[in-house]
């Protein structure tokens with residue numbers, strides 16, 4: 686059976702997971718959510734099996750994933766719908782919100798999986814090397830083998846969630862409050878003196894939220910909080926307030942820069 690996977694990714698973790706699932710499932714089309722938002726009006730599915738792969742941000746999801754769901758036509762008839770939320774140990778109530786939003790489009794989320802990946806949240810980043818992340822990548826690979834079997838069998842699975850406290854406080858209270866100002870959180874971004882005006886941040890922003898003015902990036906307040914600009918700046922000169930100076934930057938090592946541009 687043909688599968689279509691829609692994905693959004695900041696630093697490549699969710700893209701890597703989506704690519705791996707595509708290979709494991711076979712006969713699968715992989716579509717960036719950014720492309721759907723730019724090019725499609727209403728979304729009509731051409732597969733019976735639909736997957737959504739996205740990262741957990743602030744115990745919820747970035748606005749583009751919500752916008753994508755709102756564009757799904759209510760006339761779609763889907764046999765099996767699954768989602769994978771990549772996160773760094775706190776999926777909280779993110780997949781439950783996704784399930785509710787899909788329900789409002791007439792779709793049932795049959796399975797919602799949490800996959801632990803390295804942290805892209807630079808503020809709480811520990812000093813790593815790609816080498817010491819290898820056990821984490823091995824664990825996620827093993828998990829994806831299990832997940833792909835469940836998807837192939839079209840199993841109905843419990844939607845994965847964090848503790849009650851995480852769901853109520855982190856998702857219910859913090860995410861829901863912050864989601865009102867999500868696009869404006871880029872007001873906390875700036876560059877330090879190391880900026881060389883290379884323009885890479887402008888080129889790689891998935892939603893064209895950055896323009897270079899007089900050689901410096903300016904954020905346009907339609908931010909997805911993916912932290913791609915912070916993590917990929919070649920001079921590590923993009924900072925979140927003064928909280929990221931000297932902190933380790935991350936990009937999924939299996940994903941090339943080209944795979945992220947315009948996606």
Ligand SMILES: Cc1cc2nc3c(=O)[nH]c(=O)nc-3n(C[C@H](O)[C@H](O)[C@H](O)COP(=O)(O)O)c2cc1C
Nearest residue numbers: 694695696697698699740743744772773774775805
């Ligand atoms: C702004 C921001 C907020 C995040 N919030 C959470 C969170 O609430 N829970 C969690 O487990 N991980 C959180 N993370 C970590 C990401 O979910 C995780 O690293 C994910 O795999 C990133 O995927 P991507 O590379 O496809 O963007 C956050 C990362 C960022 C940049």
